[in-house]
Amino acid sequence: MLGGDPQGPAEAWAALGARVLAAVLIALAPFLSSNRIAARGRSLFLGASVLFLALLAIWTALRSTSLASLEPGSEERPLFELTVTLSILVVLALVAVLGFAVRFRDHGEDLDSWLALGATLTLFGELHYVLTPNLASDVVSQGDFLRFLSYSFLLVGVWRAISFAEFGRAVAEERARVAREIHDGLAQYLFAVSTHASMLASGAPLETTLPKLQQAAAAAQQEASFAVLALSAASGSSRFDAALCRYVELLTADGALEVDLEIQAKMLLAPDEQIEVFRIVQEGLANVRKHAGASRAEVWIGERGGRRIVRVQDDGVGFDGEDVAAGQGMRNMRRRAETINGGLTLTSRPDSGTTVEVTLRA
Template identity: 30%
Template sequence: MSHETARFFWLWDCYFAVVYLAVLYLVLVQASQVSAAATYGSAVALTCVVALYVFLGRAYMLEDRHDWRTHAFLVTIMALFAVSVWLTPISAYALFGVIPIVFISSHLFPAVFLVATGMFVPALVSLLDVGPTDDLFRTLVPIGVIGTAFATLIGVWIVRVISQSYERAGLIAKLEASQAEVGRLSHEAGVTAERERLAGEIHDTLAQGFTSIVTLVQAAESELGRDDAQVRKHLDLMLRTARENLAESRALVSALAPADLTESSVLDALERQAHRLTEQTGVAAEFVVQGDRRQLPTRIDVVLLRTLQESLSNIRKHANAATVEIVLSYQDKAVVLLVTDDGTGFDPAGVSDGFGLRGMRSRVDQVGGSLSVTSAPGAGTTIELEVCA
């Protein structure tokens, strides 16, 4: 039996108790044409039916058990019912409580057979007691036929209600399982997305900063004992880069915007990246702004800054460039960032995207933009980012 049905089973208990008390009242008070022994015998039989229901039948019904124990229980209560009717015919009203027990506890066809047997018990008792009479064929037999038909209809309805309850319970279980699976997948997707976001942030900020510090340390070592001014310059750059990395790490932990954007506008942040490239590598970097400047959403500012940082990082490590041109173009319905270098270039078809380029594409996709890389061996590289804004 489904959980929902079991939860409201106490209503059936109340109904059965009311039927038992009402029939017991009729037997003890209204059955004036029978002996006291028959009255009390009928009451004992009815009480035994109740006891069997409480201690056995109720559990069988809740467990939806259809084995030999359930069948023995049903046969026993039908026999007790027959004894009660034989002793006091008025106790036939107990069928109002017995019939639902039979249909709930058994399959449809065995239940119909048992109910039909119970319906004809009064007629059988009358036949055994006084023999065939007009009252038997005019009243008791038609009542048995009509009662069997009516009880069968009620039983079919009960069975259908129980079947629908099982179906509903199955659907609810499937829905709960689906919701749990959706919740689990959503959680995993959120964890994966957050992990990728953090990986991208670390790659675009801390990792690049540490790479710059390592490069500056190596440059300072090469100048030791020869050019103290140059060594001091490298140390100053190392200190500034370390402080910027510290600010980026704090912003990352606090889930804030990049440190460069919290302190100034995106234009200042982009220009600082160009100056930093020149200071650290000697590459001539020019930053140009075209079009009418306007305020952009923070998420687009972040994508512009991170794309430029990754582009300049790749130029440091791979391009061997002498000049870099950075153009930020404000157009009518979009903003375009162009990063062009005159370095060695490469064949895009022969190189798979690294983590940095994949990170750039992922960020651009999140804001609905597009990213293209144009390059050829010996012809430099151009990275173009376009975002509607």
């Protein structure tokens, strides 16, 4: 036990009962789906499990003096009852293996494959306990090792499921953000196209209306391209560096701004970091194009001094630092950097350009 005292019969029987209950829950888990069982039924099942544990604790407390010892080698050890209990654990482990395997075959989810593998190791561990009983309590058997491996596989599976869920959440948030930007940007340009087309149909002067229509259509096309790139980067269907290079090509297609992009090959970014870095660079270059009056910008993404750096630098007119920091674009970039545990610094002086640098932990 944790306190160093030897394990008594009450604790041993309580542990065995808890193992049986845990095996029952794991065996039933593959067959319990939110689509098949109502929330009330699941609550009742969990309540019954808690009640079983409470009754088991009360029973072991009342019979603590009359319970047989489960210590290996003890003459009081009930071999038949213990063998039956361990056999039940084997059957429950087999049910869990079959259940998770069927679920993986039907749904193909990554978590089910890891659960099936962990349950398989548990099955062989329980079989080892039945066929090769422990002769001493201080011996670590092959069954113990198999059970440890099964717990490790279960932990890896759960960790991967949580990671995938977090990535899915980040993708959903990015899609919602892109949808808002489409509404605020692309939709407005399309409305301008529709308005100027209606003006032409109503007899508006061609020489003044047509250039505005062409300008609005070009802006709408560019906004649509940016939205597609952002969505492909967010969903993981496009490589981060390829999507960023394509974005720079679109941004500089009209020749108004020259952008040098450098991404170190050894630079590694997690999926959620790729999304936010892409949007930070996009926001930074958009600010350069709209407000900086720059002819050239540099984007550098790499490692320096044990830290990962994302830097956007331009040769524009520069700004007063306080005015820039208070802008909506800077607030957006700072918020995105914070979501990936990064820090953002701004360096800007009049007539000396602006540098935005995001530092991420290595």
